[in-house]
Amino acid sequence: MILGGKIKTRIIGRFFKTFSYPKKDAIDALLTEDPFDYSPSWKVRFFEAMRHAFRHHSKNSEFYKRLCGYGEFDSGRLNSFDDIWDIPYILCDAFKAFDIQTKTRDLLRMEMTSSGTSGRKSKVALNILSGQRLLYSAYHIYETLGAVASEPANYIFMAYSPSLDDTRATTNSDIVISYFAPRKEVFYALDSKKGEGVGFLKDETVANLRRFIRDGAPIRILGFLHHTCEVLKAYYERYGRAEFPRGSYILSGGGWKNFARIYGDGFDLFKFLSDHTAIDLKNVRDLYTLNEHAVFYLECEEHNMHVPNVALACSRDPRTLKRLGCGQRGLVHLYSPLIESAPLLSILTTDYGSVGESCPCRIGGPYLKIMGRAGVTKKTTCAATADQYINSTEEAPYV
Numbered sequence: 001m002i003l004g005g006k007i008k009t010r011i012i013g014r015f016f017k018t019f020s021y022p023k024k025d026a027i028d029a030l031l032t033e034d035p036f037d038y039s040p041s042w043k044v045r046f047f048e049a050m051r052h053a054f055r056h057h058s059k060n061s062e063f064y065k066r067l068c069g070y071g072e073f074d075s076g077r078l079n080s081f082d083d084i085w086d087i088p089y090i091l092c093d094a095f096k097a098f099d100i101q102t103k104t105r106d107l108l109r110m111e112m113t114s115s116g117t118s119g120r121k122s123k124v125a126l127n128i129l130s131g132q133r134l135l136y137s138a139y140h141i142y143e144t145l146g147a148v149a150s151e152p153a154n155y156i157f158m159a160y161s162p163s164l165d166d167t168r169a170t171t172n173s174d175i176v177i178s179y180f181a182p183r184k185e186v187f188y189a190l191d192s193k194k195g196e197g198v199g200f201l202k203d204e205t206v207a208n209l210r211r212f213i214r215d216g217a218p219i220r221i222l223g224f225l226h227h228t229c230e231v232l233k234a235y236y237e238r239y240g241r242a243e244f245p246r247g248s249y250i251l252s253g254g255g256w257k258n259f260a261r262i263y264g265d266g267f268d269l270f271k272f273l274s275d276h277t278a279i280d281l282k283n284v285r286d287l288y289t290l291n292e293h294a295v296f297y298l299e300c301e302e303h304n305m306h307v308p309n310v311a312l313a314c315s316r317d318p319r320t321l322k323r324l325g326c327g328q329r330g331l332v333h334l335y336s337p338l339i340e341s342a343p344l345l346s347i348l349t350t351d352y353g354s355v356g357e358s359c360p361c362r363i364g365g366p367y368l369k370i371m372g373r374a375g376v377t378k379k380t381t382c383a384a385t386a387d388q389y390i391n392s393t394e395e396a397p398y399v
Helices: 004-019 043-059 062-070 079-087 127-143 169-177 200-217 225-239 256-263 269-276 383-387
Strands: 109-113 123-127 152-158 185-192 196-199 220-223 249-252 284-288 312-316 330-335 346-356 367-373
Touching: 043 062, 043 079, 043 200, 123 127, 123 169, 152 200, 169 220, 185 200, 185 225, 200 220, 200 225, 200 330, 225 249, 225 269, 269 284, 312 346
Parallel strands: 152 185, 152 220, 220 249, 249 284
Antiparallel strands: 109 123, 185 196, 312 330, 330 346, 346 367
C-alpha cells in the first residue's frame, strides 16, 4: 500500500504529537535522545544493531541473500566492531535497476523515490517501524543541532509539491523537517503552472516571501538552494535585502556547488546571503541524505555535516575500495541498521567525500565533507534535475 500525501502528512504529524513507538530490539537500543553520544558503550550497541540487521536482511531479502552468498559472507563473519567494514555493500545506483526489498511483518509501506536524475528513479519501501525509527532519529538530530523550535513558522518549500508526486524523497524529507517548528503557513515553489505543467513559481514565491516577512513570524526555507538564491535575488531587485524575522532558517538539501558556476567563479554562498538578506548565517544549514540510506547528516554552526550514532561512515579508494583514513577523499560508504524493509545497512554511494574525526563545534565527533559526484559521465543530482524549471536565460552572474 502506498500512502497518499495528505494521509502521509497526517501520520507524520501524529507521530510528532505522541513521539513514541515500541522499542523492541538491538536496533532500537541505538535510538536515544542524544544522537551524537559516542560513549564507550556505543561501539558495542552499534555492533549488536548491525549484526541484528545483517541477520534480518540476509534471511528475508532475496537480493541481499544472493549478494552475500557470492561473497561467502554470513553472520559468522561478524564477531567484532571492525568486521562491520566488511559487510557486503549495495551500490546506491542498484536501487534504480532492481526492486530491492526485505520481507517484514507489517504490510503498510511508504514508497520513497529519488528524482530520477539519470532517467531512472530509485525506489525504497519503508514499513511502519522503519518510518518511526527514521523520524525519531531525524528529530533528535535537528534538536541537538539547535534547529528545533516551539514558535510557529511560515514555510517556503523550494521543492516539489506533494500534489505532483507524493513519493519523492526530497519532498518527504522536507515534510519531516517542517514538523521541527510548528507549521503556520506552507508554500511550494515547484508546482503546477496553469496550462504549462510543472514549473518554478518564482514570482509567486517572491510574493509569499514578502508576505511572510511582513507577518513577522520566523520563516523556514527548505529544499533546493539554487531556487532559494533565485528567489532572494528577485526579491532584492524588487524590495532590497530580505529582512528575515528573528529565528528564521534556511535548511537546504544540497546542490549549491553545482549551480555556483552560473553566478561566476568567485561565487560565495554566505557572502551572497549576507548581501541579499539579514538572516543569521549560523541558521543556514545544509543537509546530506540519500533515498537509499535514510539517515540525516545535518550541518552544525561550523557547517560540518555530523555523523549521528545510528550510522557509520568512511571513504574508499574508487579503484581498490580500500578504506581511507581521516580527511582522505574517496567514495563515501555509509552504514546504518535503521531500516527494516530494505537492505540499506551497507551502501556505497557515487559521491566523493571525506570523513573528519572531530568537529571543532560544541558537539564534536565525526563529520562528513561531500565534494561532488563521481564518474566519468557527469551524474545529475536531485537539485540539478529541479534546475530544469529555472529559465537559464534570466540568470545573471553574481560575484
